[in-house]
Amino acid sequence: MGFFQDISPIFKKREIVFIESYKESVDVYTFIFEKEKDLKWKAGQHGVFSILHKTIKKPTRPFSVASAPSESMLKLSMKISDNPSDFKRAMLELKQGMKISMRGPIGPLYIDDNSPSLLIAGGIGITPFRSIVKEIENEGNESANQISLLYIDSKGSFIYKDELNELSKNTSINVSYLTSREDLYKEVDHFSSKYRNTAKYYLGGSKTMVDTITSYLKKKQVFKRNIKKDVFIGYK
Ligand SMILES: Cc1cc2nc3c(=O)[nH]c(=O)nc-3n(C[C@H](O)[C@H](O)[C@H](O)COP(=O)(O)OP(=O)(O)OC[C@H]3O[C@@H](n4cnc5c(N)ncnc54)[C@H](O)[C@@H]3O)c2cc1C
Structure with a gap:
């Protein structure tokens, strides 16, 4: 596309x-x-x-x-x-x-192949990912590959939590709720060391969050072309 x-x-x-x-x-x-x-x-x-x-x-x-x-x-x-x-x-x-x-x-923030996918949502940046994982659950078109959703909110306020928990029971999608950058980086390290550039990385959230994680991924040798992002302008 x-x-x-x-x-x-x-x-x-x-x-x-x-x-x-x-x-x-x-x-x-x-x-x-x-x-x-x-x-x-x-x-x-x-x-x-x-x-x-x-x-x-x-x-x-x-x-x-x-x-x-x-x-x-x-x-x-x-x-x-x-x-x-x-x-x-x-x-x-x-x-x-x-x-x-x-x-x-x-917009370009959609999954268009069967690569392992790491979805990273910062706070209200969860909205596009709710759509993505719900569609996978409803359509039953889970790829054989790994999809993990990392949902970070420093205040621990996770919207859609009941739905996401239910969805991770019904599918092979992993959902992790995180409140600190350190824990997020641990999860990112785990995924990126396993899949590196055979995977795609999807980011949604404030400009600061998206820029910081993009730089982190690049330091981990993830190519720019494997990172798709939506910057939620209007949030710091
Ligand atoms: C692709 C995309 C998807 C989004 N999805 C969501 C979503 O699902 N949920 C959600 O709550 N928000 C989402 N947003 C953000 C949303 O569009 C609003 O900007 C945000 O909700 C703040 O709106 P507001 O009316 O509260 O604040 P505003 O009064 O619009 O602005 C808040 C602050 O941001 C500054 N600002 C506003 N626009 C810009 C700009 N273009 N460039 C630089 N600074 C700016 C303002 O000066 C102000 O200081 C999305 C943004 C994008 C780009």
Whole structure:
């Protein structure tokens, strides 16, 4: 799949209908939307969403689609603090039947071969990986190769934890919950010493987290071409 195929859906804009929202944790909310029949994406991709029901400055943000293509709805999960941006305030005002717009989904963060895969999620960076592992579980298309998900959150606040635990029972996907960089590096060392450049490495999270782990992987002789990443702009 080439660069243009990964980004060309950005030119298609559609409106999506809000169903419900709920709190996942102290500062994360999930928003569920209807999924139109013709809406297709690859697990791990993101869309670009805009507020329609009121006029705000900067009404548009990218979000990873957290639901799998095989699920019947579109799920977004986002971090919302006590003092949210106008965009997130507007998201919290949505009532059933209201609409936001969506462009995409786009982006390169999807698994497209049978290489062993190390998925590394920092905090809210878990969203694209929920989609990826859920799709593998639903479709039963586990490759014979190893898939490990390392989920790091320094506060130990792991959204989707029950679901991920269930999923790791049903599949051969390993899920590790980590709260320190040291533990993360141990897991990365273990995986990269075993598979090195026969594996692919997928990173999602803040710029600091993604940059730090990218440098670490490069020090471990992992080639740049084997690292795919989504930098969640807007988080430090
Ligand atoms: C591919 C992708 C997927 C994402 N998926 C998710 C997701 O699933 N869940 C989630 O919660 N967030 C996700 N994000 C981040 C999301 O788009 C928002 O940026 C983030 O939620 C912060 O939004 P906000 O409205 O709270 O803060 P904002 O008010 O938008 O910004 C917070 C801070 O970031 C700075 N900032 C904002 N945009 C930029 C920029 N372009 N460059 C540099 N600094 C900037 C602002 O100046 C401000 O200081 C994703 C981002 C990308 C690129």
